[in-house]
Amino acid sequence: MLIKLATKSLLDRKSSVLLSCIAMTISIFVLLGVEHIRKESKESFSSTISGADLIVGARSGQLNLLLYSVFRLGAPVNNISWRSYQEVSSNSSVAWTIPLSLGDSHKGFRVLGTNNDYFKHFQYGKKTPLSFEQGGQFKETYDVVLGSEVAARLNYQIGDPIVLSHGIGETSFTIHDKHPFAISGLLMPTGTPVDQTVHVKLEGIEAIHQDGKASELELQPESITAFIVGLKSRVATFRLQREISETQSEPLMAILPGVALSELWRMLAFLEDTLRLISSMVFVAALLGLAAMMASTIRERKHEIHLLRILGAPPSFLFILFQVEALLISITSLLAGSALLAISLVASQKQISAQLGLHLGANPFSLSSVVIGVSVIAATMIVASLPALQAYKQAKTLS
């Protein structure tokens, strides 16, 4: 009966209730959205690379190296010599290495020069290796392996010829269409920047740069951008890191991906807190709006309150009625806000993953969203107790 009375009473005041609901829905959408994107982007970043012990590149900031070599974000770093790469690879504590050569693009997608060790050793998520949807790894010099997103967006099939250019613009000035690159493999989706990457053999990269005039033998690369190192034993990590940074021949740097990521989180913590604060304040403003709306109706509901008293309602019934009305609005908004978030995530997932390389899950329900939901309800009860108390007093004194 109480719920029925509250529901019908709210429906009787549709327009003001609807406005409050919309304000609450938007604020809950922002609250859940900020939390979701924060959590998912962290997770997405953390799961982009796993199983790698060190990333080695030219000396710069550790974040810059990580962002550029793994996430394909930020400013390019200097190249390092092929000889340095070979020296580290042959170190006795190293189990495997993956060379990375960046700087070129194909129709807006990054081109990564590497070798077959990439498909053997690269891991993402929870130590998941890459797998092929069709075809397989490089066999010929001009073989190309596409990330799932590239294949899907450019509609490429196995065996299709493909033109690669020098530079990273969408349309490059020097387009070399002499190189007969062909697609040899398509990767399964990973939800990481791998999906947006065109993989080519290191020799293929050289061929692009040498304008196709070189013979096969001269395609040995002289430099690469960075390489990923897997160790036989983790114990060797810091020793090798030190050895690499002390290399005399050129300024090298070895970073631990986890450490670099936590530096990133530290830098973003302030931004995160600011976003959280803003979204909480938006919510509090909506909640106060709700309370003000309810308080302002007490005057026009005087009659109704008196009647309920005559029927035998104790003043506490009015307190509860007002609380239930506020909770109904809040719960409705919570459901609407979550639905809105889920819909907008599904709608924008592709865009975000293509533009930022962030893979955001579309399911906004998680432990932290439950925590937010419970806080929303608790906050509603606290704030709504003000108009509810007014209703209680009105019921008690009829004045």
Add this chain to the structure above:
Amino acid sequence: MSPTNQEPIIKLSDIKFSYSKRSNQHLLNIPSWQVDSGERVLLIGSSGSGKSTLLNLLCGILSPDSGEISVAGEALESLPTRQRDSFRAKRIGYVAQSFNLIPYLSAIDNIKLTNYFAKRSNKEEHALHIEPLLLELNIDEAHWQKPIKQLSIGQQQRVAVARAIVNKPKLLIADEPSSALDYENRDRFMDVLMSTADAHSMTLVFVSHDLSLQQYFHRVESMSDVNIQGV
């Protein structure tokens, strides 16, 4: 018809009441007043003379600053507030100026709400069955589920009476229920009210400023005689 001679159903003694607890000028100062069981009393008073306030005191919604009110054998001031609220739900039927129905609920729901506060289910024999009651008061079945605000004035009157008597109260209180009605509607409403009160042998206290209603009542009292305003 004459009032039965029993213990009075309403008994007031030395009642003092004012809304503002600071002034010692009392809005109501009633040395003694009573209504016998089965009586129909018309209480006449001008607007602002404290009629509604007196009824709120009789219902136990407001409490007097001093004095004693006993209704149907219960001394109201001795009841804890909770019990006073459920006593009101069970024992007092109330019809007010605007018929006091929740406008957004249907006739059935308005009546069920009354049962809800009386903490009775309508299956219990103490309460009247809702459907026969609505039929008894000539309320068409087509209107039972419609929100009250969609009913005509005449239909609202009858639902209000049905709601007031569903818990078979001993005492029926009416606060100027006819004042918003035209003559034809007023007479029809008074007939319904009187026949219902008779059929269920209820005591009726009716307040109004309209002396022309006196033909329906056993006793007519003036507010100015009951209430000696003063310090």
